[in-house]
Amino acid sequence: MLLKYSFSLFTLCRLIIFILFFVHSAFESQVSSQFIQRDPLLNRSNVPKNILATSYLGGGSHLAPMSEILKILMDRGYNVTLAAPGNFTANSHSYRSIPQVIVSKKAGTELGNQELMKKMFLEETNVRKFSGAFDHSAYTEYYKIYKQTAEEINVDLFFCDIGMNFACFDLAWELKKPVVGFASSPFFAVIPPPYKSDPIFGCHVSMENESFYERFNCAIIKPLKLAWLFISMADNMNSQRVKLGIESYWNPRARMDNILILFDTFFGFEIPTAMLPLHQEIGPILSDTYPDLTPALDSFLNTHPRTMYFALGTNVFTSPQNIAILLKSCLELINHNIIDGVIWATVKTNVTELMSLSDVDSPISDILNNNYPHIHITKFAPQFAILSHENTKVFLSHGGASSSHESMYTATPMLILPIMGDQFGNAEKLELAGMALRLSKLNLTVDDIVLKIKRLLSEEGFKKNAERLQFVAKVNSKRKYRAADLIEMVMNTIKYESVKDENGALSVNNKALLRDWITPNTRMGFIRGNYIDVYSTFIVILLALVGGFGYVSFKTTKFLYAKYKGRTINSKSKKE
């Protein structure tokens, strides 16, 4: 009886579950036929379209990554114009479609005082020498050209390369137009946290393991010294600003506050740090296509399975003595069968001058005449294609930003001979990342070079770390589209945050335009923004409580002690 009863209960339960399941699945199948497609398209109508991109220094290392972003924006329907020194876009294969206003004939390091530049390449480099080599009176000239171009194209947004390009930021604020900054490293654009510094100040990119003395020196003394340099530079620029009728200011970052700044770099290469929403890393920016190997280089690489590629970039050179040491090292490495081939892109190195040097011995002159079978000399080389070839085992480089990016992207270990500017910092970063070793341009020896190349090729870690960074670089190289997205977002806010003046031109307030990204503390003032008022009140309350408690317990103890003492005296006297 009990069994029968429980059995029917069991059946009933199963029946109910079955019905529930049926209803549920019927309901679900009804829902599954009712999906809609998410609309990913942006409505760009009525979004302002005219962009003026500018660079003070120009040259491929600054303009190529900016142009990559500009090309994407052009594809999305924006009107883009570039104002920069040198005839860049017309002579480039990839960026020919970008109209350029040529600000001056010379570009890059050619803009500086050539005597001082040469001294800087050959001697010790610091930030004072670097700044001193450039003529800051060019500010006025650039400002005028930028202004004229901006009026011609009816500019809606400025995209400014940060390097010494104060005219671009000033003009944007003056015309009340939004401005987006661009830099290959956050170092000069934002105040770095104290644990980050740079060899150009005689410090290190990471101060992690430095002594108290070094950390004090690099966090306090060096920045104070640098402030003097900035003050004299700002003084020069302010006198020009007054003549142009624009507001003068002393803080070099004053026109970079509250604006979006894009950094062509990525963590892995860069020392990690917390960043503001306004400061976004979007690098490494690389082109989608690169020039291929020439037949001569192709056959050289195919017949030399352990090739070293040697190039110092398009801006710098080193002393003939250093070149001789480097070439002797190449011979030594080939003789010891550590490598079997070298491709040397001479670029800025004057080979004629080298040959006329009295102490050049016969193997070196054979090399210079391109008669030495294992060393291939060419003025220019398709760098990316060479680095991509599996037989290129190591890259002897100056450590410029784009060379570093390309080396990481192709997982090529590096030996770095930094010459100026950010190259010292890049060399340290790559060494810390474990894919490179460094040389000193002031202390170059054949033994040191041979030893380091040997290590780079024999120790597994260098190649492994290069491959680790390759993955990171490849993933992050998609972010040039993100850079274009971010610029579009700034463009779109103009629609909502601008006011029309009497001529119908839109003007924005750069201090508040990007409120979606500006952290509230910047509006709260120093004390409220850092919560100094709240924390100091808390500390006062805490001290008062601790003090009060201490006082009360002291008083109580004293009272109890006195009472106890009195009692013992009393009892003693009673006993007596």
Ligand SMILES: *[C@@H]1O[C@H](CO)[C@@H](O)[C@H](O)[C@H]1NC(C)=O
């Ligand atoms: C885009 O927005 C504009 C108004 O800003 C509107 O007139 C137009 O119809 C929209 N286009 C589409 C495809 O939604």
Ligand SMILES: *[C@@H]1O[C@H](CO)[C@@H](O)[C@H](O)[C@H]1NC(C)=O
């Ligand atoms: C873009 O530039 C072209 C040529 O200068 C001009 O004809 C066109 O009107 C511009 N487009 C916009 C949206 O301003």
Ligand SMILES: *[C@@H]1O[C@H](CO)[C@@H](O)[C@H](O)[C@H]1NC(C)=O
């Ligand atoms: C820039 O280069 C292009 C292509 O070589 C040339 O046609 C043009 O005349 C040059 N412009 C200037 C101003 O030198």
Ligand SMILES: *[C@@H]1O[C@H](CO)[C@@H](O)[C@H](O)[C@H]1NC(C)=O
């Ligand atoms: C500092 O030392 C630690 C521990 O030896 C090491 O892991 C780290 O990489 C070092 N950092 C730098 C910047 O040298």
Ligand SMILES: *[C@@H]1O[C@H](CO)[C@@H](O)[C@H](O)[C@H]1NC(C)=O
């Ligand atoms: C290279 O050096 C030689 C000899 O010193 C000189 O005549 C020539 O002008 C230099 N070439 C360049 C491009 O500087």
Ligand SMILES: *[C@@H]1O[C@H](CO)[C@@H](O)[C@H](O)[C@H]1NC(C)=O
């Ligand atoms: C030069 O480099 C060697 C190692 O290659 C080092 O022992 C020496 O101290 C360095 N000299 C200077 C002045 O830096």
